[in-house]
Amino acid sequence: MTRRKFDPGLYLVTDRTLAGRRSVEEVVRDSVRGGVSMVQLREKGLDTREFVALARRLKTEFPDLPLIINDRVDVARVAGADGVHVGQRDMAWADARAVLGPDAIIGLSVETIEQAAEAEASDCDYYGVSPIFPTPTKTDVETSWGLDGLRALRRRSQKPLVAIGGIDASNAAAVLAAGADGLAVVSAICAAAEPEAAARALRSIVDNVRRSRP
Numbered sequence: 148m149t150r151r152k153f154d155p156g157l158y159l160v161t162d163r164t165l166a167g168r169r170s171v172e173e174v175v176r177d178s179v180r181g182g183v184s185m186v187q188l189r190e191k192g193l194d195t196r197e198f199v200a201l202a203r204r205l206k207t208e209f210p211d212l213p214l215i216i217n218d219r220v221d222v223a224r225v226a227g228a229d230g231v232h233v234g235q236r237d238m239a240w241a242d243a244r245a246v247l248g249p250d251a252i253i254g255l256s257v258e259t260i261e262q263a264a265e266a267e268a269s270d271c272d273y274y275g276v277s278p279i280f281p282t283p284t285k286t287d288v289e290t291s292w293g294l295d296g297l298r299a300l301r302r303r304s305q306k307p308l309v310a311i312g313g314i315d316a317s318n319a320a321a322v323l324a325a326g327a328d329g330l331a332v333v334s335a336i337c338a339a340a341e342p343e344a345a346a347r348a349l350r351s352i353v354d355n356v357r358r359s360r361p
């Protein structure tokens with residue numbers, strides 16, 4: 148693996164349970180056409196062989212798209228993914244770095260200012276700021292950041308901030324204005340009737356906000 152520059156502007160997190168009759172590959176394919184710039188495979192219901200096979204298929208089809216694996220450092224390594232995203236109860240980021248090497252993209256979920264401060268000196272590549280708003284796809288946390296919390300974190304952190312949790316076209320611009328470098332979305336694309344159109348709408352918001360920044 149070679150660590151690469153990555154654009155977290157529109158970051159798809161997959162969930163096959165929300166995709167209905169569509170396959171994960173179909174959702175990814177449609178969302179990439181719509182402007183998704185990174186993909187995280189978060190497929191907790193798959194067994195290891197299926198997970199590896201899916202990751203390999205996506206990496207083969209989209210060799211230039213940064214592919215991140217949720218939690219499973221072993222899957223990321225054997226599938227040749229670009230990196231891994233770990234949470235506060237997953238493998239420690241330093242151990243993930245030791246396994247995947249210096250070139251992997253390592254993302255870390257942070258749920259509090261204290262967690263972010265503790266990791267600020269680390270070489271993880273971005274924070275997944277989770278959740279910004281309450282969401283049914285993230286039920287194992289007690290509080291949400293909200294826009295004020297995101298602003299406070301932006302003032303304290305030099306890391307790229309990828310916001311996730313309850314984000315859709317109605318609040319995406321506000322989240323970016325509060326300091327997020329990118330938007331990670333699950334249901335706003337995976338559960339959309341037309342994932343490509345949903346991704347295109349969100350990508351337009353990201354691009355418009357970026358153009359308006361000094």
